[in-house]
Amino acid sequence: MPHTHTRHGSSGDDLCSTDEVKIFKDEGDREDDKISSENLLVEEKSSLIDLTESEEKSQKVARPDHSPVFNKLDTHTTSFNMGYLVSPYSYANGAANGLPVTMANKIGLPPFFCHNADPLATPPPAHCGIPPYQLDPKAIGLTRPALYPFAAGQYAYPMLGSEMSQVASWHTPSVYSASSFRTPYPSSLPINTTLPSDFPFRFSPSLLPSVHATSHHVLNSHSAIVASSSKQDCGSHQDSTTNNRYPRNLDTKNTSSNQSNDSSKDISNDKKKPHIKKPLNAFMLYMKEMRAKVVAECTLKESAAINQILGRRWHALGREEQAKYYELARRERQLHMQMYPDWSSRTNASRGKKRKRKQDTNEGGNNMKKCRARFGLDQQNQWCKPCSPNLGTISTVSNNNNGGGGMSITTSSNSSPGAGVGVGVVNMLAPIVSGIVGGAISSSSSSSSSSTSSSHTHVQLMMAPNGSNGNGSINGIQVAACSQQLSPQQQAQAQAPPTYVNL
DNA sequence: TGGCCTTTGAAGCCC
DNA sequence: GGGCTTCAAAGGCCA
Structure with a gap:
């Protein structure tokens, strides 16, 4: 036994x-x-x-x-x-x-x-249908490792909270409750x-x-x-x-x-x-x-x-x-x-035929774990250590009542120059937020872009207490992001800089 | 066509 | 005893 x-x-x-x-x-x-x-x-x-x-x-x-x-x-x-x-x-x-x-x-x-x-x-949870799962990495420029863009240790559900549930129910026909x-x-x-x-x-x-x-x-x-x-x-x-x-x-x-x-x-x-x-x-x-x-x-x-x-x-x-x-x-x-x-x-x-496990750790394995290691992510809060101060805010995520039924995202950034919430980031966030609140993104963003070459973007959404103002917009979704310039050593290590979206 | 990806847990092996 | 590895399920993806 x-x-x-x-x-x-x-x-x-x-x-x-x-x-x-x-x-x-x-x-x-x-x-x-x-x-x-x-x-x-x-x-x-x-x-x-x-x-x-x-x-x-x-x-x-x-x-x-x-x-x-x-x-x-x-x-x-x-x-x-x-x-x-x-x-x-x-x-x-x-x-x-x-x-x-x-x-x-x-x-x-x-x-x-x-x-x-x-x-x-x-009733499924309010996070049902959150689009990180629906992100098309090709469409939004994510590398394959980011197809499932959860940083380990970041659990979407506790972070979404009841407010997000309200948002979800507000914008979706779901009859579900989160409970x-x-x-x-x-x-x-x-x-x-x-x-x-x-x-x-x-x-x-x-x-x-x-x-x-x-x-x-x-x-x-x-x-x-x-x-x-x-x-x-x-x-x-x-x-x-x-x-x-x-x-x-x-x-x-x-x-x-x-x-x-x-x-x-x-x-x-x-x-x-x-x-x-x-x-x-x-x-x-x-x-x-x-x-x-x-x-x-x-x-x-x-x-x-x-x-x-x-x-x-x-x-x-x-x-x-x-x-x-x-x-x-x-x-x-x-x-x-x-x-x-x-x-x-x-x-x-000992079946033999099984997959040849990647013994050389440079290939395969848990990509996110590897990426976190590669970029020295903060183990406690999952932020890239150099990125933590770069906190921007999506000032509004609102329904477009222009007939398209889409949404728009406006961002602001208090981060250092070059490390703001870039257009690419917002484009990436758009379907996420869209999924949270339902509907489709028709346009996005105003904030400055930043170079994506030799950089990685690390994004995290936080739901503010008053996520929905009841008028079809969401305020206070905070976004922390950065486009970190990699050191030559990091560049050498990172052929495909990862993107994280933590929900 | 077959391995990879991705998760957690169980179990075996090696040092 | 700790660390490492493999295998369980699952289905799309990719070489």
Whole structure:
């Protein structure tokens, strides 16, 4: 049994380890009150995991018989050390009780969660449709690394605040409110860390491995198994639409035994040997559940961008909500372990064909992290250190009532010469603001431009308390920007100067 | 066609 | 034990 790792911050990238949000006073104490994962200390996150893991261990101690899965699943509850009493789970598949999403997929339940019967009635957050996700980097001159222009550690949602929500509702036909999106589950409901009483029946005996019954069906249906062909990813794609993450007619145990009988078949069988996927971790479960929402709300399809959003939403999740996913993940691991006791992640790690990870750190990797390192961004507030003083202000972002229905942005800058909020910056901001308030940008800006060669632009929007004046304009969106002249050394390092838009 | 991108977490390996 | 690496999902993008 693999031991439990309680390490956090997998990347080990110190540059992003301090995922701090620049909280502006204007946003008030709401941020202080909000319990988000950003506020979770490493120890707290560890406790979330450790709690579930410790319970897992305690359950195993209490259960000497580990044979069939459905016999291992307690039908009585044991209290979770977080004070929860009953299962809070409404799973993505709509199931009422604790069936991990990927496990649910295998029994044909809908893959995604709806808060209620009418998905359209489910209010997404006010930031839904914020155009950073819609920015066309080609159109606005962003380099590809800036396609998803979030500086790590900058989470759009806390910064937007209720005022932005008001702005969004003011200008968009959305009937959504910001409150319920991030609460797919009633956060006040307690968590039952034990598998719910009906859980074994979701994995009916015919679906579960047993010493008495063949595991064929189980293995066939378990989401962790995919054909080991090179198109395993395609299998995943198929699974996404067919809930068929677990291919049929695959039985690892049978395959293994057959292989042991005939070495000549080993090679061919190895090729056919099903690939048992890793159990999904908490964040993966969260992504699987929330992806469709983000796609629907932001009209995004590119997973890289969606994952950035989801990553920030994950950080914005409350401790309790995250705990649910940690618990789900723990169940996934537990079930996975029970179904494939001999499986090790090392097996998958040695698949060979996988991507050649960029060992030389000059290529690939987290571009934003690299860029932040490259330009020495301030770790605490995410500003380029030389840029922090360059704070300009969008004085007005207003609707054009000239029939075009567009908007205009007027900026001012109190920054040093050459470091103002340039036209390019405003052009870049325009669709962002447009997305915040809805509508289209028809014109923009008045402020001075600055050279973009050998420079980078670092922009951050801040929402003032009174974001909308009710007349279709927004005042007080502050913009900090600069066009920093790079040193020769920086120029050498930065072939494609990045652009950041922090929302 | 297959790897990359992008996120977080889990787990294995190496020193 | 710390650091590093890979893999989970996902779909557009690109060489």
